[in-house]
Amino acid sequence: MRKIFRAERTLVGSQLVPAGVEVDTETGTIVAVRTGVEYAAALARDAAAQMDPGHASTGALVVNVPDEAILLPANVDCHVHVNEPGRTAWEGFASATEAAAYGGIATIVDMPLNSIPPTTTTDALAVKRAVTAGQLFVDVGLWGGAVPENLGQLEELWAQGVCGFKCFLVDSGVPEFPPLLGADFGRAMAEVASFGGLMIVHAEDPDVLGSIPPWSSRRYADFLRSRPHEAEVRAVQTVIEQVRRHGTRAHILHVSSAQALEPIAQAKAEGLPLTAETCPHYLIFDSDAVPDGASEYKCCPPIRDPGNQRELWQGLIAGVLDCVVSDHSPSTVEEKTKGGGDLAQAWGGVSSLQVTFPSMVDAAAERGIGIERVSEWMSAGPARVAGLPGKGRLEAGADADLIWYEPGRAICIDGGRLAHRNKLTAYTGRVLSGSVRRTMIGGKTIFDGFDLAEPSGQLLRRGS
Structure with a gap:
């Protein structure tokens, strides 16, 4: 028809x-x-x-x-933690894709960690694909993972159609997905380059974070000090060095520090195959307005100050940042409120999948930016990053x-009525036009x- x-x-x-x-x-x-x-x-x-x-x-x-x-073209969100199987109490394919449909997102790409097993082997990939059966309200792509234990085997996952490989340069927060430290990161980048793959990187520097004394506090300012700008900048520089050395295609995840924009822009000007994303929570919320003990705002890297936020918007407009994605990373309420508001103990991640697009439309309009730009950042941009050419555009031949x-x-956003499995979200109470x-x-x-x-x-x- x-x-x-x-x-x-x-x-x-x-x-x-x-x-x-x-x-x-x-x-x-x-x-x-x-x-x-x-x-x-x-x-x-x-x-x-x-x-x-x-x-x-x-x-x-x-x-x-x-x-x-x-x-408009339907949105594509290439940074979603579905968590199924293994941590399905946090989120699952049925609830996540239902939320996506309500929010105008027709395609999500699932992150490899927080599910058990993580998507780091072809067997684990088969398990994840099997559990999606009969649950998907929207289309779903899958990222693979790069960890020390599967180096030398990444091409097998690539051949099975994953969109690329997620890695951490610091502790991921879950023991089954360890970081690539030291020489391991270089080995992984060389391996991914050998077959033309894509590495997507949680870019925070382990030495910088390791130098921060142990802390415990409800004060958001204390949490912010524990994840300084320097951690992002140094990690981004590490990624760029490896891209330059091996020619690996790489993507910087959830840029929160505007200080990382300059090295990213310089790498692009050099012609290196580097892309980068940011997230609505960095563009909508700022650290001055985050209440102490409000763990629903905790994410890593963190929400930063208003001046930093303005520079992130400028980076988007200038094309230094390629797309806007949710980094929907929910957990159970128990995990999110662990420690009774102690931000050192609470799980880090903002739950937002269903409301990211209309929230971004309003936030952009406040800055004189039309829905045309927002749609590009949240449809065609993520589709390009994830290698899904049929998505995110209104053109002959596209989906x-x-x-x-x-x-x-x-x-008016009511977290209790969202399709997310767990309803605690920083967006509750926001009125969208x-x-x-x-x-x-x-x-x-x-x-x-x-x-x-x-x-x-x-x-x-x-x-x-």
Whole structure:
């Protein structure tokens, strides 16, 4: 069946224009995107043929997007901790992908750690793929992991279609996913380069963090001092040195320190194959406003000061940062509130998957930045990083993953009503001016603003 989605505001390239997006629902792909004279001619042909509003002269079914909504490519989030199997009490594929659908995200890419077993072997990858069966409301890709124990075996995971390899340069927080320290990181980067893979790096320096005296406190300022800018900057420099040495494609995860922007920009200017991301919580929250003992804001690296935040926005606008992703990293309430607000004990991670896009739209608008840029940062940008060329764009041949975003459909975030398995989130109480009205995968509606369709998401392999 062919459908044509017509909207007065459709994101084509970098502009909102009247357009018709024709979709083949059998293949789930976009057949054509008509704008300007071509779009006007299609409307004229339908009028001349005296077609009813629900059909085009070509026989395609016409779906008119309401005037109050904007037609956008569905978002892609390439940094999500689903935690299943093993820590499914923290999150799971059903709850995470349901939340994604509500938030206008049609594709997530799952991180390899926090699940047990972690995705560091082909056997573990098979286990993870098996547990997704019947649970996916949106499409899901998978990252592999690089740890000391699987060096020399990474190409086997790459051949199985993982999007790349996550590694830590510091303690990950879970014992089954140790960091790559010293020479191990160089070995891993050389190995990944040998088959053209991608390494994605949690970039904090172990020596800097190791020099911080043990601490225990409810004060956010004390937590912030325990993860200084220097830790990020030195780790980013380490990654760049290895990229320069081996030619490895690398991606810096969750940049929180604006001081890391300069070395990243210099590496890109040098032509090194380096990309970087940041997250909504670094762009929306700032350390001056984080209450003491509020562990729902704790994440590593941390939320920093307002001046730092302004520079991160500038880094996004300038293209130093390539995308915005959630780093949705939930845990049980017990883990998140361990120590009764002692930020040294609480699990680090912000739960946000369902609300990241509308939150970013509002935060950007406050700075005079349109939804066009936000959509690019949260759809095409993450798709490029994860190696998913069919996602994140409204172009012929791309997957027909679409959302209707309604700028005036206001919501007040109530963490208790989110689809996340655990409801504690820093976003509770935020009033947003707009929200997602419809989410579609392959031209078929999975969320219509009220109801959710049956799970029909697909497992993706790199290059999908």
